[in-house]
Amino acid sequence: xxxxxxxxxxxxxxxxxxxxxxRALNGVSCEIYRGEYVSIMGPSGSGxxxxxxxxxxxxxxxxxxxxxxxxxxxxxxxxxxxxxxxxTIGYIFQTxxxxxxxxxxxxxxxxxxxxxxxxxxxxxxxxxLLDLVGLQNRYxxxxxxxxxxxxxxxxxxxxxxxxxxxxxxxxxxxxxxLRTGKEIIELLRxxxxxxxxxIISATHDLKMLDASDRIxxxxxxxxxxxxxxxxxxxxxxxxQGED
Amino acid sequence: MDPRSTALPTKEIKNTDPPLWxxxxxxxxxxxxxxxxxxxxxxxxxxxxxxxASIQLLREAQAASAEPQDAARLKWLVATSxxxxxxxxxxxMLMSVAERYREIGTIKCLGASDGFIxxxxxxxxxLLGLIGSVGGSLIGAGLxxxxxxxxxxxxxxxxxxxxxxxxxxxxxLMTIVAxxxxxxxxxxxPAAAALRVEV
Numbered sequence: 040x041x042x043x044x045x046x047x048x049x050x051x052x053x054x055x056x057x058x059x060x061x062r063a064l065n066g067v068s069c070e071i072y073r074g075e076y077v078s079i080m081g082p083s084g085s086g087x088x089x090x091x092x093x094x095x096x097x098x099x100x101x102x103x104x105x106x107x108x109x110x111x112x113x114x115x116x117x118x119x120x121x122x123x124x125x126x127t128i129g130y131i132f133q134t135x136x137x138x139x140x141x142x143x144x145x146x147x148x149x150x151x152x153x154x155x156x157x158x159x160x161x162x163x164x165x166x167x168l169l170d171l172v173g174l175q176n177r178y179x180x181x182x183x184x185x186x187x188x189x190x191x192x193x194x195x196x197x198x199x200x201x202x203x204x205x206x207x208x209x210x211x212x213x214x215x216x217l218r219t220g221k222e223i224i225e226l227l228r229x230x231x232x233x234x235x236x237x238i239i240s241a242t243h244d245l246k247m248l249d250a251s252d253r254i255x256x257x258x259x260x261x262x263x264x265x266x267x268x269x270x271x272x273x274x275x276x277x278x279q280g281e282d
Numbered sequence: 283m284d285p286r287s288t289a290l291p292t293k294e295i296k297n298t299d300p301p302l303w304x305x306x307x308x309x310x311x312x313x314x315x316x317x318x319x320x321x322x323x324x325x326x327x328x329x330x331x332x333x334x335a336s337i338q339l340l341r342e343a344q345a346a347s348a349e350p351q352d353a354a355r356l357k358w359l360v361a362t363s364x365x366x367x368x369x370x371x372x373x374x375m376l377m378s379v380a381e382r383y384r385e386i387g388t389i390k391c392l393g394a395s396d397g398f399i400x401x402x403x404x405x406x407x408x409l410l411g412l413i414g415s416v417g418g419s420l421i422g423a424g425l426x427x428x429x430x431x432x433x434x435x436x437x438x439x440x441x442x443x444x445x446x447x448x449x450x451x452x453x454x455l456m457t458i459v460a461x462x463x464x465x466x467x468x469x470x471x472p473a474a475a476a477l478r479v480e481v
Contacts (some may be wrong), residue, residue: 099393117470118395122474125393128380136388136477140315141308152300179317197392200375 042073044204044237045094049103052089052260063089065260066103071203071239076231077248079241081257087241088209092255095128096120096205096240108204125153129198133210135190137182143169143193145180150200151221168196172226188219195226199236206230208240214248224250299395309405320410323374325455327414328421330367335422335449337363343430344442364452371453372460379464386468387476396469400462407461408454415453419446433435 043169054066063086071094073241079087092098093105096112105112107127115123117153134278135144144165151161169175172192182190189210198206214221228250231238248254248271256263313320328432341387379386423445430436437445468476 094473095391097477098472121390121393121395124391130391132477136391137439138385138388140311149304149389150392152304153398155300198285201393238345259321 043070043106043107044073045069045239046074046106047090047093047103048106050090050105051102052086052093052094052098052099053101062260064093064100067257067260067262068103069255069262069265071205071237073237074231074235076228076252077240077255078247078251078253079239079255079257080243080248081263084157084245084255087257089210089260091239091241092206094115094205095130096123111253121153124199125150127204129200129203129206131191131194131198131206131208131211132141133213135182135187135194135214137181137190137193142179142181142224143174143185146182147197148191150197154201164200165186165196169193169282171199171230172196187215188217188222191215191219191223192226195223195230199230199234203236205237205239208238208242210242210244211240212242212244217246221246291463299397304399305398305401306405309409312402312406313409319378320406323378324414324417326370326374326409327367327411327457328418329417330363330370331415331449331453332425333421334360334367334452335419335445336362336426338448339423339426339437339441339445340430342445343426343435367453368456368460371456375457375461376464379403379404379461379468381481383468383471383476386442386471387473389481390469390473390476396466399469400465401462402460403465403468407457411454411457412450414457415450416446418453419449422449445468 046069048066048068051062054061054063065086067086078085079090081087088100092110093100094107095103096115098106098114098271101223103125107123110123112120112123124130137143137248138149141149144162147165148158148161149166152158152163156164166175169178172195174189174192174196177185177189182193183194195206195211198208206227209253211227212223215223224244227240232238232252240251249268251267254266254271255269256266289348337356337359341353341360344352344356389399427436440460
């Protein structure tokens with residue numbers, strides 16, 4: 040697994056100024072490989088969402104660099120960033136963030152249209168993706184007519200629209216009940232195994248640990264430790280208390 | 283080459299905007315689904331333009347007969363109505379963009395360029411502006427025609443149509459101008475910041 044998809048070097052992100060300055064990220068360096076399932080864990084305010092935003096090209100670092108597929112995100116223009124987000128990265132959010140005025144299918148096909156795909160082709164692929172997440176029957180429903188779990192499934196299908204290198208999931212189970220959360224984790228894991236999608240997930244859901252190949256622990260804006268799943272199994276019951 | 287490899291092909295980057303109909307559909311969907319909210323915006327435009335159209339029709343009707351003093355007063359009234367209209371429309375448009383920061387952030391995550399977002403808002407504003415100002419000018423000019431008719435004067439059909447045309451043009455332009463600044467500002471926001479905004 041030498042193929043690096045994401046590399047960050049000494050990433051620093053500062054919010055506010057002067058007295059109120061907060062170093063949300065304080066020198067984070069890491070590498071994520073193609074096909075991996077990585078969970079970024081840490082307490083609220085530890086900087087995991089900020090790291091998520093950096094890797095996703097949603098925000099730029101104040102110092103250091105973020106490389107996605109060997110492209111330095113900080114060097115990209117707004118248009119190039121839009122291109123990167125469209126083709127290389129799929130996003131899943133805690134609050135689902137579907138476009139409320141469009142149907143499930145339209146939500147899934149929108150990124151394809153941005154990528155220049157023909158509408159017929161996009162509809163066909165959209166239905167295929169909705170089938171993949173088990174929602175082909177509800178393609179014409181708008182988000183407010185779907186349950187939380189179903190909305191998150193649509194969001195996952197949408198994230199896969201342009202066959203991205205990375206799928207970024209920010210607390211994907213945060214707004215879901217235990218069982219639905221588990222289903223979503225299983226779905227993500229299945230997509231990771233079957234489609235080879237790299238999944239990076241910021242979370243403090245302990246259920247996520249079992250699905251992950253590696254776990255990055257973030258504390259006070261720094262990468263405190265990296266665990267592999269093998270290491271984790273040995274520690275179950277001792278260290279895995281809720282942060 | 284690995285089909286999953288998505289290193290940026292620089293030559294394609296220039297052409298990332300989807301065709302205009304994608305923006306058109308997005309704008310239409312937004313108007314359809316938020317019908318009541320958009321109707322209120324439309325009504326705001328209509329009221330402002332109705333005031334403008336009524337004063338303008340009065341000017342048309344009195345163009346020949348009015349004393350210079352009256353003409354000046356009417357001009358002043360038209361200017362006031364325009365300012366009122368602009369404030370109302372700008373307020374509606376600012377609100378309509380502000381309450382959708384999150385949607386804008388999400389669409390940016392899906393790969394929309396800044397230009398696409400501005401386009402969607404401009405199409406929406408133009409449509410709302412068109413409906414609001416045609417309605418508003420008809421109401422304003424119509425009511426003033428009735429008042430004039432009671433007084434025994436009239437601006438004639440030509441004057442009426444002229445006022446409706448002018449009202450519509452002014453209304454549409456004003457709505458687009460009012461929408462464009464907040465839309466550009468929202469589109470330029472980093473996606474992460476747009477997603478964080480709570481309204």
